Amino acid sequence: MINISQEDYLTTIYRNLDDAGEIKPNLLAVKLEISNAAVTDMLRKLSRDGFVDYQKYKSIKLTSEGESYAKNMLRRHRIWEVFLHQSLGMPWDKVHEEAEKLEHSSSDELINLLEEFLEYPEVDPHGYPIPDKNGKIKKSKSVVAITELNENDSAKVIRVNDDVKNLLSYVTKIGISLGKEIFIKDKLEYDGSVLMMIDKKEVNISNKIASNIFVEKI
Amino acid sequence: MINISQEDYLTTIYRNLDDAGEIKPNLLAVKLEISNAAVTDMLRKLSRDGFVDYQKYKSIKLTSEGESYAKNMLRRHRIWEVFLHQSLGMPWDKVHEEAEKLEHSSSDELINLLEEFLEYPEVDPHGYPIPDKNGKIKKSKSVVAITELNENDSAKVIRVNDDVKNLLSYVTKIGISLGKEIFIKDKLEYDGSVLMMIDKKEVNISNKIASNIFVEKI
DNA sequence: TTATAAGTTTAAGCGGACTTAAATATATAA
DNA sequence: TTATATATTTAAGTCCGCTTAAACTTATAA
Numbered sequence: 001m002i003n004i005s006q007e008d009y010l011t012t013i014y015r016n017l018d019d020a021g022e023i024k025p026n027l028l029a030v031k032l033e034i035s036n037a038a039v040t041d042m043l044r045k046l047s048r049d050g051f052v053d054y055q056k057y058k059s060i061k062l063t064s065e066g067e068s069y070a071k072n073m074l075r076r077h078r079i080w081e082v083f084l085h086q087s088l089g090m091p092w093d094k095v096h097e098e099a100e101k102l103e104h105s106s107s108d109e110l111i112n113l114l115e116e117f118l119e120y121p122e123v124d125p126h127g128y129p130i131p132d133k134n135g136k137i138k139k140s141k142s143v144v145a146i147t148e149l150n151e152n153d154s155a156k157v158i159r160v161n162d163d164v165k166n167l168l169s170y171v172t173k174i175g176i177s178l179g180k181e182i183f184i185k186d187k188l189e190y191d192g193s194v195l196m197m198i199d200k201k202e203v204n205i206s207n208k209i210a211s212n213i214f215v216e217k218i
Numbered sequence: 219m220i221n222i223s224q225e226d227y228l229t230t231i232y233r234n235l236d237d238a239g240e241i242k243p244n245l246l247a248v249k250l251e252i253s254n255a256a257v258t259d260m261l262r263k264l265s266r267d268g269f270v271d272y273q274k275y276k277s278i279k280l281t282s283e284g285e286s287y288a289k290n291m292l293r294r295h296r297i298w299e300v301f302l303h304q305s306l307g308m309p310w311d312k313v314h315e316e317a318e319k320l321e322h323s324s325s326d327e328l329i330n331l332l333e334e335f336l337e338y339p340e341v342d343p344h345g346y347p348i349p350d351k352n353g354k355i356k357k358s359k360s361v362v363a364i365t366e367l368n369e370n371d372s373a374k375v376i377r378v379n380d381d382v383k384n385l386l387s388y389v390t391k392i393g394i395s396l397g398k399e400i401f402i403k404d405k406l407e408y409d410g411s412v413l414m415m416i417d418k419k420e421v422n423i424s425n426k427i428a429s430n431i432f433v434e435k436i
Numbered sequence: 437t438t439a440t441a442a443g444t445t446t447a448a449g450c451g452g453a454c455t456t457a458a459a460t461a462t463a464t465a466a
Numbered sequence: 467t468t469a470t471a472t473a474t475t476t477a478a479g480t481c482c483g484c485t486t487a488a489a490c491t492t493a494t495a496a
Binding site for chain 3: 005057
Binding site: 259 | 445
């Protein structure tokens with residue numbers, strides 16, 4: 001039987017897979033804020049139990065079982081987030097933390113009832129799609145990070161990464177929320193930062209932040 | 219900082235205090251389904267941290283800090299139960315188990331929001347009162363166990379112990395739910411069992427079960 | 437009152453998830 | 467290509483909540 005710690009490993013792996021569907025142990029250790037040695041340890045167990053493909057000194061992949069498990073955790077997480085935000089009125093920059101605890105403490109039956117209660121929401125409060133019971137994730141509109149936009153582009157905010165510490169509260173401060181329209185005034189070559197208009201105000205955001213906000217071109 | 223295991227000790231202590239407000243280590247071990255040795259171990263830690271009064275070979279008491287903590291856990295537990303039953307339609311004999319996990323995974327802020335969402339319920343789905351933010355428990359009607367009733371008494375079911383394994387599903391099977399009226403036909407001296415009418419059907423329940431169903435005389 | 441049963445504590449040990457330090461492998465840059 | 471930096475693994479050890487077995491204390495019943 002899998003435990004909370006292992007569930008955290010699986011979701012963290014899934015959330016941070018690269019384009020090839022892999023992740024290096026060191027990145028995992030950084031994200032989980034534990035030592036590399038602890039990661040090595042746990043990877044052996046997760047591998048033994050069939051959740052990850054792991055070979056010494058190689059990048060890690062999830063097995064299909066591992067991927068299903070991770071997607072189900074994501075499902076739990078996002079459904080809780082919708083409930084906390086939509087039903088209880090908890091601000092969108094607080095729900096992630098709370099959902100991270102709840103996701104480990106709820107049966108699939110509970111999550112299914114909750115999903116029904118919420119009338120089958122399609123996205124969480126940060127714009128991320130909610131996997132269905134079978135792990136299927138509805139293909140969403142084609143979104144790009146703000147960093148991909150060009151001067152004079154207009155776009156609508158569709159998604160903001162909720163897995164980066166303090167990003168949401170910062171982003172809220174500068175006036176960004178889901179659905180908001182932005183207009184790119186300038187991209188600064190030397191540091192990749194972006195100058196844009198939000199609500200008729202000029203705002204400059206760093207490349208790092210821009211890369212975590214996803215929009216749909218208008 | 220207190221952890222899940224310690225929270226379980228505190229709530230289990232609180233739930234099983236005797237009339238003198240005490241509990242013996244052995245009963246704790248039985249309820250938690252662990253060894254007496256483990257209990258001794260943990261009691262030293264809880265005592266060191268100021269949650270229980272503990273002296274070797276003596277019964278245990280909660281300190282006021284321990285009692286507050288336990289009551290807050292009870293509050294969390296019961297509010298979750300109301301949500302699960304009332305909002306999600308989960309049967310009353312399933313909510314306890316689910317709430318036992320959730321109670322460890324929710325901040326006070328979440329619980330307060332949930333309480334507001336549920337419009338300040340006074341009792342959980344089994345009839346137990348919900349402590350308020352300050353740990354205050356509203357004095358409820360004077361209830362007695364069915365074992366206290368006499369022949370020819372009529373009574374209304376107010377509360378059923380949810381902390382006894384399988385009791386609720388059994389009780390449901392024989393037609394008992396909150397608010398239901400019962401009539402005592404006979405009390406059998408030799409085993410303390412009770413013969414009563416529920417919905418015009420005759421039902422005999424053991425003394426053990428009768429002692430866990432609480433009613434208000436009519 | 438004393439023998440016996442029941443409850444409690446102590447001691448030794450285990451598995452899990454972590455740590456640091458050292459050894460080893462891989463990646464990167466001169 | 468080789469030196470060096472970085473990533474990974476191994477080894478040894480810690481802490482926590484548990485276990486069993488044995489020692490000891492308290493309760494109960496003859």
